[in-house]
Amino acid sequence: MGNPAPELRRGTGVPAHVQIERWLQEAISAGQMAPGDRLPGERELAAGLKVSRMTLRQALAALEAKGVLVRVPGRTGGAFVAEPRIDCDLTGLAGFTEQMRRAHLRAEAAVLKAATVPAAAEVAQALEIRAGEPVHEIARVRSAGGSPVALEHSYFPAARLPDLLEEDLSGSIYDILKNRDLSPHTAVEYLDPVISTPDQAEHLGIEPGAPLMRIERTAHTAAGIPVEHAHDLFRPDRVRISVQCTTH
CATH class of the missing domain: 3.40.1410.10 (Chorismate lyase-like)
Structure with a gap:
């Protein structure tokens, strides 16, 4: 990913997982990640964002539901940028x-x-x-x-x-x-x-x-x-x- 992990803003009324979702959505829309690109692993990404993996998974699940990401289970899987609809x-x-x-x-x-x-x-x-x-x-x-x-x-x-x-x-x-x-x-x-x-x-x-x-x-x-x-x-x-x- 070309852009650094954002500093999440606490106490704004916007949950952390929503801020992460918006950050990833904007990065993909801006072309910083192309269809088929794999996101960093959950452990690495959660650590960079200073959030729990559960919070990160909420953001990834929301993007998957929107068709923005495709998540593949298994050791060789991960979260990938989906082809745009x-x-x-x-x-x-x-x-x-x-x-x-x-x-x-x-x-x-x-x-x-x-x-x-x-x-x-x-x-x-x-x-x-x-x-x-x-x-x-x-x-x-x-x-x-x-x-x-x-x-x-x-x-x-x-x-x-x-x-x-x-x-x-x-x-x-x-x-x-x-x-x-x-x-x-x-x-x-x-x-x-x-x-x-x-x-x-x-x-x-x-x-x-x-x-x-x-x-x-x-x-x-x-x-x-x-x-x-x-x-x-x-x-x-x-x-x-x-x-x-x-x-x-």
């Missing part, structure tokens, strides 16, 4: 590629599946077609800055997009829809916390059973035509979902 705003219906552009990160997609299949009942109802009609099923791992952050699983009506699977699916599918005058304009989305399966965990580089945020979405064009039904899974340690609300 990416803000994804659902308000404007921007696709993943656009969201990453706003965060100044390069969006990537690894296609796991791209096939035309009969629509299951749920998909057919969302896309307002008959069950069994053909839909394009596309599953992709989405990465930001080289790190996997989401699993996308989308369905598109094949009748409206007959040659969709012939396109380059490693980029923005929403851009493809826009070029066909089928750009998503509105959507209904539902958010649910879920637990990752072993298969999902492997694709996202996390432990099985780790929490994920599931977003179910049905997107429509400005004319009200349903063009996508999707189930996306986001890593909450890497992505923070936001929605802007206004009163009328």
